[in-house]
Amino acid sequence: MSNKKILVVEDDSDVRLGYHVLLKAHGYDTYFATNSTSAVSEARKHLPDLIILDLGLPAGDGFLVLDRYRANTFLAVVPVIVVSARDLHGNKERALSGGAQAYVQKPFDDDNLLALIREQLGEPQYAGVGTA
Amino acid sequence: MNEALDPRDPPAHILIVDDDRQNRRLLEVMLTARHYRIQTAESGEEALSLIAMQPPDLILLDVMMPGMDGNEVASRLKLNPVTKNIPIIMVTALSNHDSRMIALRAGAADFLTKPVDHAELCVRVRNLLRLKAYGDYYDRYSQTLEREVIARTAELRERTTLLEHQTAVLMDQAELLDLARDAIIVRDMDRRVVSWNRGAELLYGWASSEAVGHDVFTLLNTTLFESREGAEATLRLEGQWEGEAIHHSRDGTRSIVASRWTLQRNGDGVPIRVLSIDNDITDRKLADADRHMLTERLSLATAAARVGVWEWDLASNSLMWDATMFDIYGLSPVSPMPYDRWSATVAPEDLLAIEAAQRHTIEVKGQGAEEYRIILDDGSIRVISSVERVVLDEQGRVTRMIGVNADVSERKAAEEALEQSGKDRMRFKDDFLSNVSHELRSPLTAIKQFTSILFSGIAGELSPVQREYQQIVLKNVQQLQSMIDDLLEVTRLESGKLTVELVSTSIHDAIGDAIDTLQGAARVKGVKVTWDVAPDLPAAWADRTRLRQMLIILLDNAIKFTGKGGNAQVRAKLAPNNPRILLVEVSDDGCGIPADRVEHLFDRLYQGPATTTASRKGLGLGLYICKELAALQGGEIWVAQEPQRGSTFVFTIPVFSLNSVIAPLLVNGSWPAARTSLVTVTLALRGPLPLQEFQEDWSRDARSLLERCLLPDLDVLLPRTHSDGVIEQFFIAAFADDVGTSVLANRIRSQFERYGRLDETGLTLAVEHTPLPARVDPTDLSTDTLIATLVSALETAIDSQILLGAVQHE
Numbered sequence: 001m002s003n004k005k006i007l008v009v010e011d012d013s014d015v016r017l018g019y020h021v022l023l024k025a026h027g028y029d030t031y032f033a034t035n036s037t038s039a040v041s042e043a044r045k046h047l048p049d050l051i052i053l054d055l056g057l058p059a060g061d062g063f064l065v066l067d068r069y070r071a072n073t074f075l076a077v078v079p080v081i082v083v084s085a086r087d088l089h090g091n092k093e094r095a096l097s098g099g100a101q102a103y104v105q106k107p108f109d110d111d112n113l114l115a116l117i118r119e120q121l122g123e124p125q126y127a128g129v130g131t132a
Numbered sequence: 133m134n135e136a137l138d139p140r141d142p143p144a145h146i147l148i149v150d151d152d153r154q155n156r157r158l159l160e161v162m163l164t165a166r167h168y169r170i171q172t173a174e175s176g177e178e179a180l181s182l183i184a185m186q187p188p189d190l191i192l193l194d195v196m197m198p199g200m201d202g203n204e205v206a207s208r209l210k211l212n213p214v215t216k217n218i219p220i221i222m223v224t225a226l227s228n229h230d231s232r233m234i235a236l237r238a239g240a241a242d243f244l245t246k247p248v249d250h251a252e253l254c255v256r257v258r259n260l261l262r263l264k265a266y267g268d269y270y271d272r273y274s275q276t277l278e279r280e281v282i283a284r285t286a287e288l289r290e291r292t293t294l295l296e297h298q299t300a301v302l303m304d305q306a307e308l309l310d311l312a313r314d315a316i317i318v319r320d321m322d323r324r325v326v327s328w329n330r331g332a333e334l335l336y337g338w339a340s341s342e343a344v345g346h347d348v349f350t351l352l353n354t355t356l357f358e359s360r361e362g363a364e365a366t367l368r369l370e371g372q373w374e375g376e377a378i379h380h381s382r383d384g385t386r387s388i389v390a391s392r393w394t395l396q397r398n399g400d401g402v403p404i405r406v407l408s409i410d411n412d413i414t415d416r417k418l419a420d421a422d423r424h425m426l427t428e429r430l431s432l433a434t435a436a437a438r439v440g441v442w443e444w445d446l447a448s449n450s451l452m453w454d455a456t457m458f459d460i461y462g463l464s465p466v467s468p469m470p471y472d473r474w475s476a477t478v479a480p481e482d483l484l485a486i487e488a489a490q491r492h493t494i495e496v497k498g499q500g501a502e503e504y505r506i507i508l509d510d511g512s513i514r515v516i517s518s519v520e521r522v523v524l525d526e527q528g529r530v531t532r533m534i535g536v537n538a539d540v541s542e543r544k545a546a547e548e549a550l551e552q553s554g555k556d557r558m559r560f561k562d563d564f565l566s567n568v569s570h571e572l573r574s575p576l577t578a579i580k581q582f583t584s585i586l587f588s589g590i591a592g593e594l595s596p597v598q599r600e601y602q603q604i605v606l607k608n609v610q611q612l613q614s615m616i617d618d619l620l621e622v623t624r625l626e627s628g629k630l631t632v633e634l635v636s637t638s639i640h641d642a643i644g645d646a647i648d649t650l651q652g653a654a655r656v657k658g659v660k661v662t663w664d665v666a667p668d669l670p671a672a673w674a675d676r677t678r679l680r681q682m683l684i685i686l687l688d689n690a691i692k693f694t695g696k697g698g699n700a701q702v703r704a705k706l707a708p709n710n711p712r713i714l715l716v717e718v719s720d721d722g723c724g725i726p727a728d729r730v731e732h733l734f735d736r737l738y739q740g741p742a743t744t745t746a747s748r749k750g751l752g753l754g755l756y757i758c759k760e761l762a763a764l765q766g767g768e769i770w771v772a773q774e775p776q777r778g779s780t781f782v783f784t785i786p787v788f789s790l791n792s793v794i795a796p797l798l799v800n801g802s803w804p805a806a807r808t809s810l811v812t813v814t815l816a817l818r819g820p821l822p823l824q825e826f827q828e829d830w831s832r833d834a835r836s837l838l839e840r841c842l843l844p845d846l847d848v849l850l851p852r853t854h855s856d857g858v859i860e861q862f863f864i865a866a867f868a869d870d871v872g873t874s875v876l877a878n879r880i881r882s883q884f885e886r887y888g889r890l891d892e893t894g895l896t897l898a899v900e901h902t903p904l905p906a907r908v909d910p911t912d913l914s915t916d917t918l919i920a921t922l923v924s925a926l927e928t929a930i931d932s933q934i935l936l937g938a939v940q941h942e
Contacts, residue, residue: 025585025590085577107580110581
C-alpha cells in the first residue's frame with residue numbers, strides 16, 4: 001500500500017520543513033507549493049489525497065486557490081485543511097463555505113493536525129488521540 | 133300857556149263837577165283859556181262814572197249837590213287806589229271853618245269859595261296840576277323802577293343759578309382733571325401756567341399754587357424732540373400739536389412724556405390759551421430701549437453665529453427672512469419672500485422629506501428639527517440645520533411658523549471626516565492586528581513544530597536533560613501563544629467586534645472541560661484541583677466557548693498563584709437569593725490578593741504581585757477579558773477573599789429560560805398565537821464526531837441552513853439546547869396552520885438534502901411538526917401574556933429535560 005500524498009501550500013520555508021518532518025514521520029509523502037500559481041499546478045500534477053493550504057500566501061489569495069481547487073473536476077473531491085495565522089473575523093466561515101473541510105489556527109497542535117488528517121483520509125485514529 | 137310839565141305831554145284833563153249848569157259853564161270858561169281839556173259832570177254819580185272811564189288830572193268838585201255831595205264823592209275817590217291821588221279842589225259856597233275841615237278830611241286838596249275868583253282858580257289849578265304831574269311822574273318813575281328791580285332781581289337770580297350750575301360742572305371737571313393721571317396743564321400765550329391739575333402735581337412735584345403763573349417750559353426744564361418754535365408753529369397753524377417731550381420734575385427726575393397741545397381761541401379767533409396733556413411714557417421708553425438693545429444683541433449673536441431667523445406666514449405662503457438667512461442662501465434680499473423661492477433651493481431628494489416633516493409639525497402644533505441640503509446658485513451644496521416651531525393665534529390655530537437655520541456644512545464635513553477616519557483607523561487597526569498576529573504566529577508555528585518534533589523523538593531520542601529543556605521551550609511557546617491570543621481578544625472586545633452566541637449550555641460540562649485542559653499544568657505544579665457542581669443545576673444561558681475560556685483563565689490563575697501542594701476548587705450552584713442566576717466560584721488557597729490591589733484587579737494590564745514561583749505573569753489581560761466576557765453574557769465577576777487564605781473569584785451567569793429567550797425574538801405581539809406549531813428538526817449522527825469543535829461547527833452550519841428556511845416574521849428558531857453528542861435537535865416555533873407548517877417542513881428537508889452534506893457528515897435528518905395546544909385569551913393579547921402562552925405550549929410539547937438542558941453526566 002503506497003503512502004498517502006499530502007500537498008502542503010506554505011510560503012514559509014521553516015514551517016514547510018516542519019510539516020515535512022512531521023508528516024514524513026507519520027508515513028505520508030509530502031509535496032510542496034509556495035505560491036498560488038504553483039499551488040494549483042502542483043495539485044494538478046500530483047493529485048494528492050489531501051491538501052494543507054495556508055491562507056496567508058503572498059498576495060493574499062489563499063481563498064482564490066481554494067476556489068480554483070473547487071472549480072477543478074479532479075481537485076474538487078480532494079479534502080482541504082485550511083491553515084491560517086490570521087485571526088480575522090469570518091475567515092473560518094469563509095473557508096468552510098468555500099469548500100474547505102477543516103480550519104486550523106496557527107500555531108497548531110501537531111497531534112490535532114494529525115488527527116484531522118487521519119479523519120479526512122478516512123484512516124483510523126490512534127487510541128488516546130483526540131478529546132473525549 | 134300849557135301847564136303840563138313836559139310840552140310833549142297831552143294837555144291836562146280837568147273834570148268839573150257841579151249840579152249847577154251855570155257854575156259849570158263859568159268854570160269851564162275860566163279854564164278854557166288855559167288850554168286844558170275840560171270835562172263836566174252834573175252829579176256825583178256821573179262824575180264817578182266818568183272818572184271810572186278815564187281818570188282826570190284834576191277834579192273841581194262842588195260840595196252842595198243833590199244826591200251824592202262833593203264830600204262823599206271825594207271820600208269814594210280817595211278810597212279807590214286808582215283815583216286816590218287825583219287832586220280835588222272843593223268848590224263850596226260855605227266858608228265856615230267846619231265845612232272846610234270836612235272837605236279836607238274827605239280828601240280835598242284845596243278849596244275855592246263861590247263865587248270863584250278867576251285868578252285864584254287858575255293859580256290853584258295850576259299848582260295842583262303841577263303837583264299832580266310831579267306825583268304822577270314820581271309814580272311812574274317808581275313803578276318803572278320797581279319793575280326794573282324785579283326784572284333785575286329775577287335776572288340776577290337766573291344768573292346766579294346758572295353760575296352755580298356752571299360752577300358745579302366746573303368742579304366736576306376739575307375733579308375729573310385731578311383724577312386724570314395725565315398731567316393737564318393750561319397755559320396762556322406767554323407760556324404761563326393758568327391751570328395745573330393733580331396729575332401735574334404728582335408728575336412734576338410742583339403744587340398747583342406753586343406752578344400757576346410761572347413759565348411752564350422753564351419750570352419743567354423742557355426739551356422737545358423737535359424745536360419748540362416748530363412745535364408752536366404747528367400749534368398755531370393746525371390748532372394742535374403732538375409729540376414727545378422730556379420734562380424735569382422738581383427733584384430733577386427726568387420724565388419722557390407723550391404730549392398733546394390744543395390751542396383755544398376766543399370769540400374773535402384770537403388764541404388765548406393752550407391746553408396740554410402729558411402722558412408719562414418713561415417706563416415704556418425704557419422698556420423699548422431694553423427691547424431694542426435685546427433685539428440688537430440677538431441680531432448680533434445670530435449674525436455672528438451665522439444663524440438666520442425666519443418666519444413663515446402660512447396664509448400668504450410667504451417668508452420673512454433676516455439678513456443672515458439671505459446670506460446663508462446666497463439670495464438677494466426681498467421682503468416678503470415667496471415660499472417657492474426657498475423650496476427651489478432645497479435639494480430635490482430632501483425636499484419631500486422636509487415638507488412632510490413640516491406638515492407633521494403643523495399638525496401636531498409642535499416643533500421640529502431637520503437637516504437638509506441646499507444647492508446654491510454656483511452649484512455648491514450646503515447642509516442646513518433647521519429648528520422650527522409653530523405659532524398659534526388667539527384661537528389656537530397655526531398661523532405662522534418661526535425658526536432658525538444654520539449652515540452646518542463644515543461641521544457635517546468634519547463629522548463625516550471624523551467618522552471616516554474612525555473607520556479608517558478601525559480598519560487599519562484591524563489590518564494591523566491581523567498582520568501583527570500573522571507575523572507573530574508564523575515564527576511561532578515553526579518553533580512549535582520543531583519543538584514538537586524534537587520532543588516526539590522523530591529526530592532522534594532525547595536525553596532526559598534535552599527533554600527537560602525542550603519542555604521549557606514548549607511551555608514558553610504556549611505562553612507566547614496565549615499572550616497573542618489574549619491581545620487579539622482584547623482588541624476585539626474593545627472594538628466591539630466580539631460577539632457571543634448565547635445557547636443553553638451545561639456548566640458541568642464546561643467546568644469539566646476546563647479542568648481536563650489544565651489537568652496537565654496542575655499536575656506539573658503539584659496543585660490539586662477539585663470540583664463541586666450541584667447535581668440538578670439548570671442549564672446556563674451562555675456562550676459555550678466563552679464560558680470555557682473564562683473558566684480556563686480563572687483556573688489557570690488559581691493554579692499559577694497557588695504554591696506547590698496547594699488546592700484549587702471550582703464550584704457551581706444556584707444563587708441563594710435568585711433562582712435565575714448561577715454562581716460559579718473558582719478558589720485557591722494561594723497567597724491571595726492584597727486589599728489595595730483588589731480595586732484594579734479587573735483592569736487591563738493588571739499585573740499580579742510577584743508569584744510564588746518563577747512563572748511569568750503573562751500580559752495581565754486575563755481578568756480584564758473575564759470581566760468583559762462576563763458582561764457580554766449578562767453576568768458579573770468579582771473577587772471574594774480573605775488575605776493569606778487564597779482568593780475566590782466568583783462570576784454569575786444567567787439561567788437558561790425559554791421566556792427570556794423568546795421575548796427578544798418576538799418584536800411585536802400581533803402574531804396569531806392561536807395557530808402555532810412546533811417543528812422539530814432532529815439530526816442524528818451515525819457515529820460520534822471526533823472533535824467537539826467540529827461538532828460545534830457543524831451544528832452552527834446546520835443552524836444557519838435552518839434559518840434560511842424560515843420566514844423572519846412568522847418562524848422563530850429556538851436557541852440551541854443541550855445535545856447529547858449523538859442527537860442534535862432544533863426547535864422551531866412556526867406561526868402557521870397545518871398547511872403552512874408542512875410547507876415549512878418540506879422546505880427544510882429539501883434544503884438539507886441539497887446543501888447539508890448529510891452523506892458526508894453521516895447525519896440523518898428527521899423533520900416533524902405538531903400543532904401547539906395554546907389557549908389564547910382574546911381579551912388579553914398583551915405581549916407578556918402571549919409570550920407566557922407560547923412558552924407554556926412549548927414546554928408542554930418539548931421534552932422538558934431537553935428544553936431545560938438537563939445535564940446528562942458522563
